[in-house]
Amino acid sequence: MKNSLIALGLMLALTSCNTTGSAEVEPIPGSITYGGQPRTKLTKSPxxxxxxxxxxxxxxxxxxxxxxxxxxxSLKLTSRRYLQDTPSGRY
Structure with missing residues (x-):
C-alpha cells in the first residue's frame, strides 16, 4: 500500500511538471543552443x-x-536522448 501511494505521488508530481503545455525541449549546458544561437550559420545545408x-x-x-x-x-532543438543510465566512469 505504501509503495502504491509513493508511485501515485510520483506520477502526480511528474504530470504537474509540464504546466505550459509545451512539448519543446529546452537546451541544457552542452547543447548547441544553450545560451542562444551559435554565431556561425549553416549556410550550405538545406x-x-x-x-x-x-x-x-x-x-x-x-x-x-x-x-x-x-x-x-537558426537551429531548433527537437529531441534529446541519454545514451546511458549511469555517468561515465561511475558504476
Missing part, C-alpha cells in the same frame, strides 16, 4: 536538415540531441 550533436554533461552522462535547421538558418 532548410529542414537534421543536425546531430553528442556531448557529455557536467555530471558525466552521454547525451545525443537532434536539431532542425529553420528557414532563418
Amino acid at each position: 532548410v529542414g536538415s537534421i543536425v546531430q550533436h553528442q556531448f557529455t554533461t557536467q555530471q558525466g552522462f552521454q547525451v545525443e540531441e537532434s536539431y532542425v535547421l529553420q528557414p532563418d538558418r
